[in-house]
Amino acid sequence: MEPTTIREGYLVKKGTLLNSWKVVWVVLADDAIEFYKKKTDNSPKGMIPLKDAKLTSPCQDFTKRTLVFKVSTAKNQDHFFQASHLEEREVWVKDIKRALTCLQGGKKFARKSTRRSIRLPENVNLSELYVLMKDQDSGVKELKVEKDKRLFNHCFTGNNVIDWLISEGKARNRAEGLMLATGLLNEGFLLPAGDVSKDGAEKGAECVFLDQIEALYYFGHRRKNWKVRKFILRDDPAYIHYYDATKGEDDPLGSIHLRGSVVTAVEYVPDSKRQEVDGNLFEIITSDEVHYYLQAATADERKDWIKAIQSVAKMGK
Template identity: 70%
Template sequence: MEPQEIREGYLVKKGTVLNSWKAVWVVLSEDAVEFYKKKTDSSPKGMIPLKGATLTSPCQDYGKRTLVFKITTDKKQDHFFQASHVEEREFWVKDIKRAITCIQGGRKFARKSTRRSIRLPETVNLNELYVLMRDQDDGVKELKLEQENRVFNHCFTGVTVIDWLISKEKARNRNEALMLATGLLNEGFLQPAGDLSKEGAESGDQTAFLDDTLALYYFADSGFFCEGYSSDEDTLVKEEFRGNIIKQGCLLKQGHRRKNWKVRKFILRDDPAFMHYYDPTKGDDPLGSIHLRGSVVTAVEFVPDAKKYDVDGNLFEIITSDETHYFLQAATAEERKEWIKAVQAVSKSGK
């Protein structure tokens, strides 16, 4: 009897021989993780057995890469994967943990501690806590804050987070709240915005989160942006990055010149309505953007030159107001439906 497939989709994986990171198609089954060079390949490029394996998340072996998790096999071989956003990583981590636990005969899987050895109560669910913090009415309020000739949008101070955790009875005192906040920071739910908070996050201290009015943070999936001089880059953030993030994830995109297909990370924002795409293996600079105001998006069954590259199924097309055509492929039929619905909503409401 073939093992049941639990989850599949695009992730970025570090090569086991070379140190390069590449987007691969990953399939999680009951007893293994298989990865393919392309979704349409009939045989996997490699297989990771889960019997006796352990999972480390967040994995901080690569400081400049966020949302990384590590699978260590029974033979102590490490495999590193990177997700495109927090929610995607949480889905993969949860399902892989469940698969490992089932193989172990129902024994509880003990998760490896983070680099800073933060020990949180077993009853704490950081994912649920993050959802509460993001609540529009009762969560942590996102503000526009000015500091050292820079304006930070959609952010908040470290003190605000600690105060909120205590006021909502998620922590009994500031020390407990600091442990929770550091856990959220380590997991990638919260991100440091200014120089002070970045220094704290990189310090390696047990409580890397700073209970300080000058330490600024933002939600990982928020519309955060900084205006003015930045220690990271000396440019003004473009208007098109100011919208809230509506949806994000990896899609297969057809190039305009060579017509080849490559995995790209897409981030959909509203007001202004833009869809930016990135090389998922590299940094935060987009390769391009699609202005969605007035655009049309539809599911399609055929794309020119798609068969040549073994691309078939779950295709959709975006036609912009200037009649530029973009052909994309989602991982599943349900994912295609979600992307089409989200893009349609943004194209009508965003400016």
């Protein structure tokens, strides 16, 4: 029987021989991972057999790279992949884990339904619930939390989510609230922040939401409308400020703190439509894991922006 394709998409992969990271098109089947130079290529650059392989996520082998996971083959060959955002890494890791478990048990890969696995009622609309939770006036309040010498912006605790679901009449009790929150987590509407919530999300085949004050979460960074902005990069302090292109530079619309951030070229933006955004994209991931997607006018311009931002992120004050 032909192997079944489970998941495919662009990831950044470390070269096997050279210490270089390149974007490749990755195809996960039920017995192997194939990777291609381009999506349109007919033959893969390489193949990683999954039988008796091991998965490590998160992978801490690279201090300057986040969102990396490692697949180690039975012959002790290590393959490193980097996702462009947290949600993307989690769905790849979840599917690879399940593929490994199925191979080990001699079973056929079968994708579980989030709704069935946590018994969500059929009339629950997670997208509508997510919109209500994000309402600035009546939704879950985002906080700035310092934990383990790290600062988490725009986050909230697990027990606050359950409290909100009950107070708004979306859940009758904490057990029902946990089911809803787990559904939101599995569908990427909520993302784990910090070690406690990440440990819960990475246990087993399904993500687990934690009703705890120590567990921190973000809203999933869903795509907003694209707008033309004027950007000014500064190294002291290390920020990139953006402005309304039709107005002056006295009042910036916002800023991105670049110290310790990671910037990479990406081929697509999660949840975007191809015809709405295409080409010359890059992503900035800040030190507290907030994601920003930008598009340059040309490939050369994108290369120049990435180089300049990388320099400021490393050397800026």
